[in-house]
Amino acid sequence: MAQSVVTGRASQSAARPPAGVDNRRSRRRKDRAWGVLFASPYLAHLLLLMLWPLGASLYFAFTTYDLVNPPEWTGFENFTRLLSDNNFWRTLGNTAYFAVLFVPAQTILALLLAVALNQKIKGIALFRTAFFVPVVSSWVVVAYVADSMLNPRSGIANTLLDWVGLPTQDWLQSPALVIPTLAGVAVWKGVGYMMLLFLAGLQAIPEERYEAAKVDGASALQRLRHITMPGVSGTTFLVLVLTLITTLQAFEQVFVMTDGGPNGASELTVLYMYRQGFEYFQMGYASAIAWVLFLLILVLTIVQLRLQRKWVHYA
Amino acid sequence: MPDVLTDPDAAARHPETPRRRGRGNLRRTARKAPAYLVLVLGTAVMVLPFLASLGNSLKSYAQYIKVPPDWLPDPVQWSNYQEVWERTDFVTYLTNSLIVSGAAVVGALITSAMVGHALARMHFPGRDVLLVAALGTMMLPTVITIVPSFILFKSFGWLDTLLPLIAPYWLATPIGIFLMRQTFLGIPRDFEEAASIDGANPWQVFIRVHLPMAKPALATLGVFTFMTTWGAVLEPTIYLTSPENFTLPIGVMSLQGQYVGNDNLVTAAALMSLVPVLLVFLVAQRYFVRGVMSSGVKG
Numbered sequence: 305m306a307q308s309v310v311t312g313r314a315s316q317s318a319a320r321p322p323a324g325v326d327n328r329r330s331r332r333r334k335d336r337a338w339g340v341l342f343a344s345p346y347l348a349h350l351l352l353l354m355l356w357p358l359g360a361s362l363y364f365a366f367t368t369y370d371l372v373n374p375p376e377w378t379g380f381e382n383f384t385r386l387l388s389d390n391n392f393w394r395t396l397g398n399t400a401y402f403a404v405l406f407v408p409a410q411t412i413l414a415l416l417l418a419v420a421l422n423q424k425i426k427g428i429a430l431f432r433t434a435f436f437v438p439v440v441s442s443w444v445v446v447a448y449v450a451d452s453m454l455n456p457r458s459g460i461a462n463t464l465l466d467w468v469g470l471p472t473q474d475w476l477q478s479p480a481l482v483i484p485t486l487a488g489v490a491v492w493k494g495v496g497y498m499m500l501l502f503l504a505g506l507q508a509i510p511e512e513r514y515e516a517a518k519v520d521g522a523s524a525l526q527r528l529r530h531i532t533m534p535g536v537s538g539t540t541f542l543v544l545v546l547t548l549i550t551t552l553q554a555f556e557q558v559f560v561m562t563d564g565g566p567n568g569a570s571e572l573t574v575l576y577m578y579r580q581g582f583e584y585f586q587m588g589y590a591s592a593i594a595w596v597l598f599l600l601i602l603v604l605t606i607v608q609l610r611l612q613r614k615w616v617h618y619a
Numbered sequence: 620m621p622d623v624l625t626d627p628d629a630a631a632r633h634p635e636t637p638r639r640r641g642r643g644n645l646r647r648t649a650r651k652a653p654a655y656l657v658l659v660l661g662t663a664v665m666v667l668p669f670l671a672s673l674g675n676s677l678k679s680y681a682q683y684i685k686v687p688p689d690w691l692p693d694p695v696q697w698s699n700y701q702e703v704w705e706r707t708d709f710v711t712y713l714t715n716s717l718i719v720s721g722a723a724v725v726g727a728l729i730t731s732a733m734v735g736h737a738l739a740r741m742h743f744p745g746r747d748v749l750l751v752a753a754l755g756t757m758m759l760p761t762v763i764t765i766v767p768s769f770i771l772f773k774s775f776g777w778l779d780t781l782l783p784l785i786a787p788y789w790l791a792t793p794i795g796i797f798l799m800r801q802t803f804l805g806i807p808r809d810f811e812e813a814a815s816i817d818g819a820n821p822w823q824v825f826i827r828v829h830l831p832m833a834k835p836a837l838a839t840l841g842v843f844t845f846m847t848t849w850g851a852v853l854e855p856t857i858y859l860t861s862p863e864n865f866t867l868p869i870g871v872m873s874l875q876g877q878y879v880g881n882d883n884l885v886t887a888a889a890l891m892s893l894v895p896v897l898l899v900f901l902v903a904q905r906y907f908v909r910g911v912m913s914s915g916v917k918g
Contacts, residue, residue, distance in 0.1 A: 332742075338821040339743030345730035346749060349790035354756050357767035364766060371770070417661055420654035433904065434662040437669065440900045441893055442850030444868040448889040452672035458688040460671050466687070492664070500911045553760050556852040560872065574762055582857055587766050594762040601760055 364591035371585050382592035392593065394568065395576040398483060402572060403551045405487035411543055414495050418502035419532065435496030443493075443560045450476075450489050450561065476562055479569040486570060490557060498543055505539030506532070534617040541616045545608055552601050573597055676700075676887035683883040699887045707877075709888055711863055712870030717895070719784045719866055720848045726789035727844040728837055734791040735799025736825050740811070750800075757793045761853075769857055783858045784851070784866070788844060795840045802836040803829060838906040842899060846907075849896045867892040 340347075365382055367375035386392055417435065421428060438446065453461050454475040462472040475485045509531065517527050555574040558564060564571035573593065581590030675683055676699060677692040703709050737743070738750055772783040810832070811824045819827065830837070855866045862873060871888045874881075900907060 335741065335821075336743040339737050339741030339746065342733045342737035342741060342821070342825070343743065343746070343749060345789070345791040346734040346753065346796060349787075350749075350752055350756070352771065353764065353768065353787055353790060354752070354759065356771070357764035358759075360767035360770065361763050371773075416657060420657040423651050423654040425651065425654060425658065429904075431658045431662055432908070433901070434665045436900065436904075436907075437897065438665060440846055440850075440896050442868045442896075443852055444850075444871050445889045445893045448886045449668045449672045452675050452886070453668050457686045458684060460667075460688070463687055492668075496665070497911065500908060504911075549760065553762055559856070560852060560868075577762060578765075578853075581766055582769075587770075591766050594760075594766065598760050598763050 361591045361594060364588050365595050366592075367588045369587040371587060375588065378588070382589050383596075385589065386592055386596060391568070391571075392573070392576065395571050395573045398570060399552060399554070399572045402483050402487055402490075402554065403548065405484055406490050406551055407544065407547050409487065410491045410495055410498055410547065411540065413491060414498035414543070415502050415536065415540070417495065417499045418506055419528075421499065421503055422506045432496075432500070435499055437496075438493040439496045441493070443556045446489065446493055446557075447561045450492075454485065454489075476570075477566055479566050482562060482566065482570045486557060486561065489561070490554075494547075498547070501543055502536060502539055505536040509535035537616045541608070541612055545605060548604060548608070549601055552597065552604075672886055673890060676883060676890055678883050680881060680883050696883075699884055700891065703874075703884055703888045703891060707874055707884075707888065708862060708865075708870065709874075709891065712865050712867045713892075713895075715781060715864060715870075716849060716867040716892075719781050720845050722781075722785045723788035723848045724841045724844045726785065727792050727795050728841055730789055730791040731795025731840060732799050732830060732833065732837065733825070734796045735801075736803055736829060738796065738800045739803035741821070753793045753796050765853070765857070772858065778858060779860045779864055780858075781864065781866075784848065784854055788848070792840075792844070794843065798836055798840055799833065802833045806832050835906060835909070838903055839909055842903045842907045845899050846896055 364375060366377060366379060368378050368381075369375035421431060425431070438449075441449070451459065453459050456462060456472065456474045456477055459475070461475065465472050473481055476482050478485075513531050513535075514527060517531055522530070553574050554572055555578065558570050558572050558575050559578070562570045564575050574597070577590050577593040577597070580586045580593060674690065674692050677695050677697065678689070679692075679694075679696050682689060682692065734749075738746060768783070772778065772786075775782075777783050777786075806829060810828050814824045814828050815821075850868060851866070852868050855869045859865055859869065862870070865873060871885065871892055874885045874888055
């Protein structure tokens with residue numbers, strides 16, 4: 305059906321300059337050739353960077369493959385091994401813990417900042433820039449910047465705690481605190497970006513709704529509850545879906561800041577996969593881990609899409 | 620959302636809308652006090668760590684490890700930056716990063732514009748499938764593709780070269796395709812029809828008519844691509860093994876191992892690696908903001 309729509313439009317535009325039928329047909333053929341030529345980079349992209357990797361990694365997941373010898377079919381062995389691999393489950397637990405702390409914290413803070421920034425504030429560009437410096441910083445830069453705050457001995461955080469008489473903490477070097485600390489740093493780095501997304505959503509809410517509510521005597525809190533919140537629910541949904549997808553795949557932050565330590569307390573699933581693949585050269589097992597994680601992300605995204613109907617308001 | 624989609628600059632203009640002056644002014648400002656408080660506090664939390672590490676990067680190593688820490692470097696050791704520049708491989712890493720990000724930006728712009736143009740204007744079999752596929756690639760987690768991509772580039776003999784970091788951007792990025800398609804759809808057809816009556820072929824129409832009109836979108840895509848490639852850690856870690864091929868992020872990380880007991884210098888190197896991307900961001904900020912607000916997709 306899509307096909308007929310496309311060709312229908314093609315003949316229409318080809319017919320605009322009056323021309324004979326033969327002329328029109330050869331022109332349409334030429335049109336197609338140009339279209340394929342222009343689209344060719346993405347055709348190559350799909351083949352080389354999407355379809356082939358998808359197929360290959362699915363195949364590898366059922367093999368043992370060390371990059372030196374050709375892959376050897378082992379059926380479901382990787383997956384049964386995965387089921388009884390306590391380290392894998394531990395990394396999945398770590399990832400879930402990280403996500404549970406990070407996703408709500410970042411979403412709420414980003415919304416709060418966006419609401420503040422949307423009050424016809426003076427110096428909006430200055431604030432926006434400040435919140436964006438961490439966004440454009442690489443994780444390596446963030447690691448050093450965070451160290452100036454969180455270093456257990458010379459960091460500012462402990463100096464401040466000491467100052468007000470609270471016990472100092474080991475932060476990234478404490479097995480109990482490492483994931484909450486990482487989540488905090490991740491919020492610090494990412495909140496500016498999400499704030500901007502929310503700001504876009506807020507600015508799409510018609511001003512008249514607020515004016516009408518004010519005339520009806522609604523308090524600021526009521527306006528927030530009944531106009532702002534439903535108004536940005538679409539953006540919130542988008543933000544939640546995007547952050548969950550990227551959070552469950554978080555790798556660079558832990559790779560750079562803790563390397564999974566102390567004692568594996570911050571080893572997230574993708575870091576574990578990276579180690580299996582690129583440190584122990586078990587590409588088959590690494591692919592199996594990737595697919596399980598992929599399916600998990602897919603299920604959670606579908607669940608979010610289902611739940612969406614219950615709370616997202618589209619104007 | 621749609622308002623910003625069609626008019627991304629609405630965000631920037633918003634605060635400038637004229638306000639009534641007079642008696643209500645003071646009260647109105649007071650009502651905004653909580654907003655200012657939140658923003659000023661937030662800004663402090665964002666900026667303070669950078670100032671602290673800037674201070675650290677200017678300390679001597681002895682002062683760097685001092686407990687309890689000094690807030691300010693004394694004496695201010697500017698030579699740390701000079702030492703990083705002259706005595707480490709920083710310049711090599713910087714050059715590699717500039718090559719990778721520069722080549723990636725050029726490739727992403729050319730190819731994404733081409734594909735976006737094809738999807739917006741041309742008629743060929745499978746066009747609609749391609750559009751859906753581009754959406755699909757955006758959702759596909761990178762974890763799935765890492766291992767096969769490594770094997771692919773290994774078979775090309777590209778390991779330990781910068782090519783695997785650049786090549787994917789020369790095959791059009793999904794975000795770039797959407798951005799460019801959206802832009803081209805918004806350009807009136809009259810322009811290209813005039814050009815094609817004058818005998819220009821589709822390539823000439825694309826180069827002479829469409830591209831010049833899409834400059835803001837191209838700038839947005841360029842800034843996005845620069846930032847993504849500049850900060851990348853995973854791909855360089857997987858593909859590069861020789862220090863002379865390292866890009867800045869992994870190069871700076873490797874300095875830590877090479878020069879034990881010089882964390883003040885490595886902090887200086889990390890901050891130096893931030894400078895180019897920060898400059899790009901400051902210069903092209905409005906394009907970046909526009910991109911975030913209209914696409915809603917990162918990287």
